[in-house]
């Protein structure tokens with residue numbers, strides 16, 4: 001029974017008692033017709049104050065990620081002191097675990113109030129396609145976001161003119177992190193091409209240094225996408241996702257050979273470390289290179305490491321002047337448990353204050369174009385410059401270019417390749433995946 005029903009029932013019961021008392025009790029002086037009856041005071045049923053909550057789902061639990069989220073939650077708490085923030089983050093880089101948990105929750109009708117999703121095909125080809133999200137055009141209008149969000153990003157979060165998420169950042173995927181001292185000690189220049197990179201790694205390997213740090217399977221996919229880009233160049237790389245580049249072509253075969261070669265330089269336990277542990281090998285001087293998104297910079301800072309001294313950066317080889325991007329964005333589900341609180345969260349995620357608090361710590365740049373550059377460290381300032389002038393392409397591992405089913409097929413093929421290193425089989429499986437789930441006919 002609802003509180004309203006409770007109060008109505010109580011009220012009717014009291015009114016009935018009053019009638020019965022009047023009927024059965026001592027005779028009463030009838031009220032004069034002009035005299036208004038004494039007002040009956042309805043019983044006071046006070047509703048307990050309902051505590052507002054907002055449950056936000058992400059996979060930000062690593063150093064840098066966690067602190068970035070916390071910084072944005074502080075902004076949220078100051079603006080909405082009556083809404084309790086529930087952090088529903090599930091650990092695991094690139095959302096590999098979190099997204100499985102989210103899928104189960106959505107299936108069980110147990111949606112969080114908002115969740116982290118990647119701009120691009122992950123959002124449009126997965127959640128929007130499944131009818132799980134509400135459009136946010138009114139919010140964009142009310143907050144003036146169309147004036148401050150990059151024009152290039154809006155189509156990646158829209159379908160049929162409806163905008164479906166609030167991007168909180170821009171990350172760069174194709175970053176080559178390196179240990180400056182290991183490179184200097186071995187007389188190695190920062191490589192710009194894949195050939196230069198392989199020559200440098202041969203030299204390091206001969207000197208007994210682990211050339212390349214890698215971790216669990218999604219970090220192999222991350223390395224793979226940067227090598228596809230570095231080997232094929234911008235147009236052919238983009239064509240992989242639009243169906244104009246033939247996955248069975250000799251150029252793609254060469255890219256796969258390059259990937260296979262890169263794998264031969266990795267740490268012995270490359271299949272298992274989390275991304276943080278693989279990246280940490282570089283800043284501790286235990287490996288020379290790591291290819292990882294710039295959340296690694298947030299992590300290095302959380303370890304107290306110093307840019308340029310403990311870690312250097314460059315575009316992943318073969319793609320100087322190309323920014324392989326991804327964007328974390330928050331969504332409004334169709335039936336959030338706390339709709340108002342969910343909107344409040346989205347307002348903060350899209351605000352200048354929220355993004356300026358979050359991004360310098362997270363290791364990303366603002367999605368908004370009006371953030372104060374001086375709040376950011378040296379690496380992120382250089383990322384801002386690159387984002388403004390580079391050619392921009394999308395990431396596979398982080399949801400931009402392929403929807404979930406295609407990405408899953410690629411990932412399955414990759415898993416087999418990491419075990420058998422058979423380039424021909426890998427190439428056939430990739431070509432088949434593009435036919436069954438991608439745009440290839």
Ligand code: GAL
Pocket residue numbers: 059060065092093094095171275293295326327328397398
């Ligand atoms: C990406 C995500 C980043 C970062 C990274 C490692 O998919 O977009 O924000 O968290 O995974 O977990």
